[in-house]
Amino acid sequence: xxxxxxVPAKTVAEATSLLAEKGDQAKPLAGGTxxxxxxxxxxxxLDRMVDIKDLPETNVLSYSPDTGxxxxxxxxxxxxxxxxxISAAYPGLIDxxxxxxxxxxxxxxxxxxxxxxxxxxxxxxxxxxxxxAICVIAGPDGSTREVPAEQFCTAPGQTVLENGxxxxxxxxxxxxxxxxxxxxxFIPRNEMDIAVVGAGASVVLDDAKTSIVSARISLAAVAPTxxxxxxxxxxxxxxxxxxxxxxxxxxxxxAIASPISDMRGTAEQRTHLVGVLxxxxxxxxxxxxxxx
Amino acid sequence: MPKxxxxxxxINGEAVEYLCEPRQSLLEVLRDVLHLTGAxxxxxxxxxxACSVILDGRLVNSCLVLGAELEGxxxxxxxxxxxxxxxxxxxxxxxxxxxxxxxxxTPGFIMAAKALLDQNPNPTEHEIRYWLAGNxxxxxxxxxxxxxxxxxxxxxx
Ligand SMILES: Cc1cc2nc3c(=O)[nH]c(=O)nc-3n(C[C@H](O)[C@H](O)[C@H](O)COP(=O)(O)OP(=O)(O)OC[C@H]3O[C@@H](n4cnc5c(N)ncnc54)[C@H](O)[C@@H]3O)c2cc1C
Ligand code: FES
Ligand code: FES
Numbered sequence: 436x437x438x439x440x441x442v443p444a445k446t447v448a449e450a451t452s453l454l455a456e457k458g459d460q461a462k463p464l465a466g467g468t469x470x471x472x473x474x475x476x477x478x479x480x481l482d483r484m485v486d487i488k489d490l491p492e493t494n495v496l497s498y499s500p501d502t503g504x505x506x507x508x509x510x511x512x513x514x515x516x517x518x519x520x521i522s523a524a525y526p527g528l529i530d531x532x533x534x535x536x537x538x539x540x541x542x543x544x545x546x547x548x549x550x551x552x553x554x555x556x557x558x559x560x561x562x563x564x565x566x567x568a569i570c571v572i573a574g575p576d577g578s579t580r581e582v583p584a585e586q587f588c589t590a591p592g593q594t595v596l597e598n599g600x601x602x603x604x605x606x607x608x609x610x611x612x613x614x615x616x617x618x619x620x621f622i623p624r625n626e627m628d629i630a631v632v633g634a635g636a637s638v639v640l641d642d643a644k645t646s647i648v649s650a651r652i653s654l655a656a657v658a659p660t661x662x663x664x665x666x667x668x669x670x671x672x673x674x675x676x677x678x679x680x681x682x683x684x685x686x687x688x689x690a691i692a693s694p695i696s697d698m699r700g701t702a703e704q705r706t707h708l709v710g711v712l713x714x715x716x717x718x719x720x721x722x723x724x725x726x727x
Numbered sequence: 728m729p730k731x732x733x734x735x736x737x738i739n740g741e742a743v744e745y746l747c748e749p750r751q752s753l754l755e756v757l758r759d760v761l762h763l764t765g766a767x768x769x770x771x772x773x774x775x776x777a778c779s780v781i782l783d784g785r786l787v788n789s790c791l792v793l794g795a796e797l798e799g800x801x802x803x804x805x806x807x808x809x810x811x812x813x814x815x816x817x818x819x820x821x822x823x824x825x826x827x828x829x830x831x832x833t834p835g836f837i838m839a840a841k842a843l844l845d846q847n848p849n850p851t852e853h854e855i856r857y858w859l860a861g862n863x864x865x866x867x868x869x870x871x872x873x874x875x876x877x878x879x880x881x882x883x884x
Binding site for chain 2: 537
């Protein structure tokens, strides 16, 4: 591993200026479960790692039914699913937080790192998208800007972040009445693997819980970036809950997926999985509303 | 070349100071600088759990932590478990149940089991198996390890 400098930042302003000074030769370090491996394997060379996980702003974890969830970018998965109120409000995010690696990985891996690493197969990104998460970004000039989760990743490993910018936190709106969310993935093992395909869904149902008021669907590992199936989602609005409406959405999702073949699966298998997993994610979210 | 970092930390209850290069992992610092060779290097990329240690109460892979990150933290390693005259109950349970053969995975499994029992003194078999999913063993076939953890839970709770 090439030598680099390690600097723990004490404030957001210090972090962004430490990053900006070195341009693309500096990277933030959160849990390190992607970054340390990448640098060790020489897939990324750096002059400086800026540790951003001891800042108050990247560690917030606060939920209220009125204002929603503020989730610091560096909060490890383990802390998120240890919180009962957050688990009840955002079950789709918890589905993903609980399957990233094993226990030791979840003690370090953050949702912010999962998003910024920008893998098309990242498990927390579809839940962030279907829950309407907004990414709060700090810049080196003291500015902040907000980007919706579905616009954050621009290519495999690439994001909207400019040199010197830091993802500080997520703002996730409070769950509407009669709503829930669900995420699942297909892997050939029971745990400790990367998604062949992943699917997340959130739904809002009417009071009778027989039809869909609105829905959001997002897919992992079937396009260069995590995919927000916007038109498919919109087409479910106002539909009665039935095999027919769910199957139609699953087929429409298959039509917009553009998977590749690689060692984890063929394009054909992935397209098939998009249908199965979209159906299960939607039905899973609907079931959770009915059981609540 | 970036200069070495001076780290003051607590390891197994004792104050420890060391110098390390920023690129050295905690696993390298433990083994090569501090000569605590209980944590093992299997994969060096987070997949095998042989390097498991408990950092501020949380199970982590020491190969995915930088030695420089330890400033002001508290670390537990396998070396801190036994009393001078007595093994820790989890260590006893591993011996009693023959839960090891070559032993390279054992320190990692024991630290992972300790982290589990610290927060959940009576885990189900299912909980034990999921908790230990990040620790690989190529000898035992896992059943004996799971039974050892169940036994240790009985004696410690
Ligand atoms: C054994 C193993 C199993 C894994 N299993 C899974 C899995 O099942 N599913 C899955 O999705 N992933 C998995 N991963 C990948 C990884 O654990 C996750 O992507 C994790 O969420 C990354 O978070 P982190 O805090 O460790 O990020 P880091 O490694 O610290 O950072 C990741 C990237 O994001 C950047 N970054 C981090 N924080 C910020 C910030 N606040 N602002 C700007 N940039 C930032 C870093 O510079 C780096 O480029 C696995 C990894 C390992 C080693
Ligand atoms: S050596 Fe750290 S997980 Fe394998
Ligand atoms: S005892 Fe040999 S790897 Fe587990």
